[in-house]
Amino acid sequence: EAEVAQSPRYKITEKSQAVAFWCDPISGHATLYWYRQILGQGPELLVQFQDESVVDDSQLPKDRFSAERLKGVDSTLKIQPAELGDSAMYLCASSRGQGSDTQYFGPGTRLTVL
Amino acid sequence: AQRVTQPEKLLSVFKGAPVELKCNYSYSGSPELFWYVQYSRQRLQLLLRHISRESIKGFTADLNKGETSFHLKKPFAQEEDSAMYYCALRGAFSGGYNKLIFGAGTRLAVHP
Numbered sequence: 001e002a003e004v005a006q007s008p009r010y011k012i013t014e015k016s017q018a019v020a021f022w023c024d025p026i027s028g029h030a031t032l033y034w035y036r037q038i039l040g041q042g043p044e045l046l047v048q049f050q051d052e053s054v055v056d057d058s059q060l061p062k063d064r065f066s067a068e069r070l071k072g073v074d075s076t077l078k079i080q081p082a083e084l085g086d087s088a089m090y091l092c093a094s095s096r097g098q099g100s101d102t103q104y105f106g107p108g109t110r111l112t113v114l
Numbered sequence: 115a116q117r118v119t120q121p122e123k124l125l126s127v128f129k130g131a132p133v134e135l136k137c138n139y140s141y142s143g144s145p146e147l148f149w150y151v152q153y154s155r156q157r158l159q160l161l162l163r164h165i166s167r168e169s170i171k172g173f174t175a176d177l178n179k180g181e182t183s184f185h186l187k188k189p190f191a192q193e194e195d196s197a198m199y200y201c202a203l204r205g206a207f208s209g210g211y212n213k214l215i216f217g218a219g220t221r222l223a224v225h226p
Contacts, residue, residue, distance in 0.1 A: 003157075004157075040123075040218065041218050041219075042118070042200050042202075042216030042217050042218050042219050043158070043200075043214075043216050044216070045213050045214065045215075048213060056213060091158065102160050103160070103214065104159075105157045105158040105159065106157060107157050108157070
């Protein structure tokens with residue numbers, strides 16, 4: 001059964017450093033989501049792609065976060081510079097379309113900023 | 115403001131006891147409501163959605179628009195039900211695109 005892949009699974013970095021996370025959605029899924037989950041909270045949407053286009057990045061801290069999905073397949077989320085408050089689980093999800101389709105989640109990348 | 119509230123961080127029950135995980139929402143339109151579950155060392159996955167009106171693993175949830183609630187229920191809890199449960203709302207927000215808003219989650223612990 002196809003699954004969403006993410007790497008790395010864990011990342012430890014020092015504040016002010018740059019970090020990048022990678023996500024490979026299920027083949028054929030046009031919509032890709034990046035969520036941030038702070039300990040003790042539910043996932044919060046950071047950015048949503050429809051194919052290669054960003055359709056919602058209203059919660060993305062654009063001064064330090066960037067996301068791209070150049071060919072409409074895999075995606076990269078970058079943080080530069082990382083801050084202590086960025087420590088969280090970063091989840092990627094994908095769905096066939098944007099409407100009522102089920103979102104399938106990856107295993108996540110746990111980021112710790114020291 | 116759109117919001118999903120799960121008032122209990124932890125629900126602890128014994129095997130065979132009934133379970134009810136509470137979820138209340140705030141949304142101005144007609145939302146879709148979901149329950150997601152995360153078992154230990156597994157990824158987040160969809161458990162059920164209100165439009166399906168189905169029972170999954172013995173769990174059911176009814177959307178009560180009057181009380182703006184979508185509580186998850188199971189008559190007899192099993193140890194394998196121990197997991198983190200998230201209630202989520204999907205609605206149309208800025209730009210016309212749908213997105214999911216999650217509650218903070220409730221950890222269900224079923225003891226033998």
